[in-house]
Amino acid sequence: MKNYQDDKQRDLSVNKSDGTNKTLTTNQGVKINDDNNSLKAGERGPSLLEDFILREKITHFDHERIPERVVHARGSGAHGFFEVTNPIPELTKAGFLQEKGLKTPVFARFSTVAGSRGSTDLARDVRGFAVKFYTQEGVFDLVGNNIPVFFIQDASKFPDLVHAVKPEPHNEMPQAASAHDTFWDFISLMPESAHMIMWLMSDRAIPRSYRMMEGFGVHTFRLVNAEEESVFVKFHWKPKLGTHAVAWDEAQKISGKNPDFHREDLWQAIEMGHFPEWELGVQIIPAADEHNYDFDLLDPTKIVPEETIPVTIVGRMVLNKNPDNFFAETEQIAFHPGHVVPGIDFTNDPLLQGRLFSYTDTQLIRLGGPNFHEIPINRSIAPTHNNQRDGFMRQEINKGRVSYHPNSLGGGCPYQAKIAEGGFSSFNERIEAHKVRERSKSFTDHFSQARLFFNSQTPEEKSHIVKALRFELGKVETTAVRVRMLGILSQIDAQLAEKVAIGLGASVPPVLETPINKGVSPETEEAGTQEPKITDLHTDASQALSMVDNPTNSPTIESRKIAILCTNGVSEVSVMRMKNALKEAGAKGVVVAPHLGSILTDADTALSAEYSFLTASSVLFDAVYVPHGLDQTALAGSEEAIEYLNDAYKHCKVIGADGNGVQVISATPFASKINNDDPALILNSEPASESFAQEFITAMTLHRYWQREPNLYN
Secondary structure (H helix, E strand, O other), X not given: OOOOOOOOOOOOOOOOOOOOOOOOEOOOOOEOXXXXXXXXXXXXXXXXXXXXXXXXXXXXHHOOOOOOOOOOOOEEEEEEEEEEOOOOOOOOOOHHHOOOOOEEEEEEEEEEOOOOOOOOOOOOOOEEEEEEEEEOOEEEEEEEXXXXXXXXXXXXXXXHHHHHHOOEOOOOEOOOOOOOHHHHHHHHOOHHHHHHHHHHOOHHHOEOOHHHOOEEOOOOEEEEOOOOOEEEEEEEXXXXXXOOEOOXXXXXXXXXHOOOHHHHHHHHHHHOOOOOEEEEEEEEEEHHHOOOOOXXXXXXXXXXXXXXXXXXXXXXXXXXXXXXXXXXXXXXXXXXXXXOOOOEEXXXXXXXXXXXXXXXHHHHHHOOOOOHHHOHHHOOOOOOOOOOOOOXXXXXXXXXXXXXXXXXXXXXXXXXXXXXHOOOOOOOXXXXXXXXXXXXXXXXXXXXXXXXXXXXXXXXHHHHHHHHHHHHHHOOOOHHXXXXXXXXXXXXXXXXXXXXXXXXXXXXXXXXOOHHHHOOOHHHXXXXXXXXXXXXXXXXXXXXXXXXXXXXXXXXXXXXXXXXXXXXXXXXXXXXXXXXXXXXXXXXXXXXEOOOEEEEEOOOOEEEEOEEOOOOOHHHOOEEEEOOEOOHHHHHHOHHHHHHHHHHHHOOOEXXXXXXXXXXXXXXXXXXXXXXXXXXXXXXXXXXXXXXXXXXXXXXXXXXXXXXXXXXXX
C-alpha cells in the first residue's frame, strides 16, 4: 500500500478531477464494484440500511441545492378535501377509507421535475402529483407523478438520472429541458428507461392543465386489513375534466406568452368556483398473484394494464381553496412516501426503498433541520407525543423531566400503542436471502411495455411522439448518442425508429445481441452470465394509455376559456348569445379586441375588452369565436386577428364564426384547406343562429381535433 504521509502529490489545496480513466469510488476513496444496484436482502428483497455506498450517494445528492427542491422545484398547490365514495374496510384498516362520506383535509402540490423555481410551466417534463392527507391517524402522503412509471428501477441510479437531465454543469444550459447530450447519453445506456421515454415523448408531458392530468402512485404498495391480511395496490387519480394536452408548438409559445400558465390556471379555476376534482382509484392484486404476470410488480418501470386489473374508485378529491401564502404553504410543504398510516405499507420496490430514506434527508437541509414537521402546513391533525427534542426551529414546548423510553419517572409515558389501539405495525413479510447487489431476472424486460404504450396511441399521438423524439435527439450534438437511441427505439417499434431516423438524417443500427438489448449496462456485462430476456407478452393496445381515446375523458367544456374576437360594430346579440351559452356549459367567453377598454356594439352598447391582441395570444385560450357584426370584416385586415385564428387552426382547436365573421375566416392562410370533414370548424353565414352556439359547444367537447394535422402541411 502506498504511504501518502510525506507525498507532495497529495496537495489538499488542489481538488480538480474530471474522472477520465479513473475508477469509481466513494467519497472516502473506496472503489465501488457495483454502482447500479443497492444492497438488498435477496434480489427481490428490501434494501438494507447498512448500504453505506447508497446512503453516501443519496445523502450528497439530497444536499446539493438549497433552498429550493432539487427536483420538483417549480410547483403550485391548493387545499381541499378527500371524500370516501366506496369504503374498502375489507382491504385496509386505514381509518380515512372506512366510512362512506367521510372527509379528510388534503393539500395537493403539482410540479414540473427538471426545471428551477423560475422555469416555465410548459416544459416537456414529468409532472409531480403529490397529496398530503391530514387523517385522524396521522399524515399520509401519496407522492406520485402524472406518469405511472419511472426512468429507473433502483434508487442507486436516481442521482445519476437527475444529474443527467439537469442543465449541463459546464455551462448551466439548457434550463428545464431534456433535449441535450447528457440526458440522452444516460438514457441510451439505460434500456430500463425505454418505457418511461415513450410517456415523456408523448403528449402526457405537456398537459393542458394540472386539472386535466392523471396522477399515479408509481410504485406498488400494500394494503393491510384488520386481520393483518395484505394485498398489493396501485394508486390512480382520474381527473373529472378528462386527460388533455396542448400541441408542442403551442407549449413553446405559451412559455413565451405566459410561463405561469398552469399555475394561473389552477389559481383562477379555484377563485372562480370551478373546483378541480379527481377520483381516487385502486388496482388490487391479491398476494397470491404476485408472480402471475410477465412483469414484476416491484419493478417501477412497469404498469399493471387496466384491462388486466380494472381500477376501482374509492373516493374523490376536491381542491376548493387557494393558499394564503405561497411560500408558507406551497413552498414549505414537505412530502415523504414514508408518511403512511396503519393499513398502508411498503413493498420491496428498490426505487421506493431508496425514496424512504431520501425524502427525510432532503427536508433536513431544505427546511433547516429535523423539526420541519412542526411548520403549520406539515402538522398532523392527530396529536403528536414522543421523546424527540430540540434541534433547529423547534416550536413544540415540552414539559416535564422525562424525554426517554422506557421510563418510570413519567409513568412510562408516552407509552407504546397496541395494534388494536391503532399502533402501526409493518406487514409480517417473510424474508430469507443473501445480501447481494443484484437485480431480479424478472426486471430485465425493458421493451414490451414501451411497445404496449406506443401501440396504444392513436395515429396522431404516435406522430407527436415521433416529432418529440426528432426534436429532442436533434438537439443532441454527439452522433454516437443519437445512434444508440435509434437502436433502443428499434426494439420498441421498427417503424418508430425509422421515422425518427429520417428526421435525424441517420440510419437505424442493426439490433445486435449486446448488453443494451439484454437490459443491463455495458460495464456490468460478463460474457456467458446473462439470462435470456423475459418473453414479451403485453404487446396489445390498452385504451387507458391513450389521452385521446381514454375512457375516463368526460364530454365537458367546464372551465374552458374561449376568445371572442371583436371590434366596434360587433353584434351584441351574437356575442351575448355565445357568452350565455358558454356560461351555462360552465365555460367562459372572453372579449379580445384590438385595444383594451370599451368596444361599441351594433346596438350602441359597450362591451368590455378583457384582453387586447397584444396582451393575450390564442395559445392561452381553448377555442376562438368570431361573431357577426357590421365592421367585423375589418378583422380580416388585422395581422394580429389573423394570427389568432391561424395559430388556433394549427393547434387543432375549435374555431367558430357566424355572419360577417365567416369572411374573416376566408382571409386566413388556412382558408384554402377548409373542408366539410373538419368537425372543429363551425361556420355559419347566418348571424346569431339559435343552434350555432350549441354546435360550437358540442365541437369543443373534442378538446382538440388532432386529425386536422396532416392537412396543415399539404
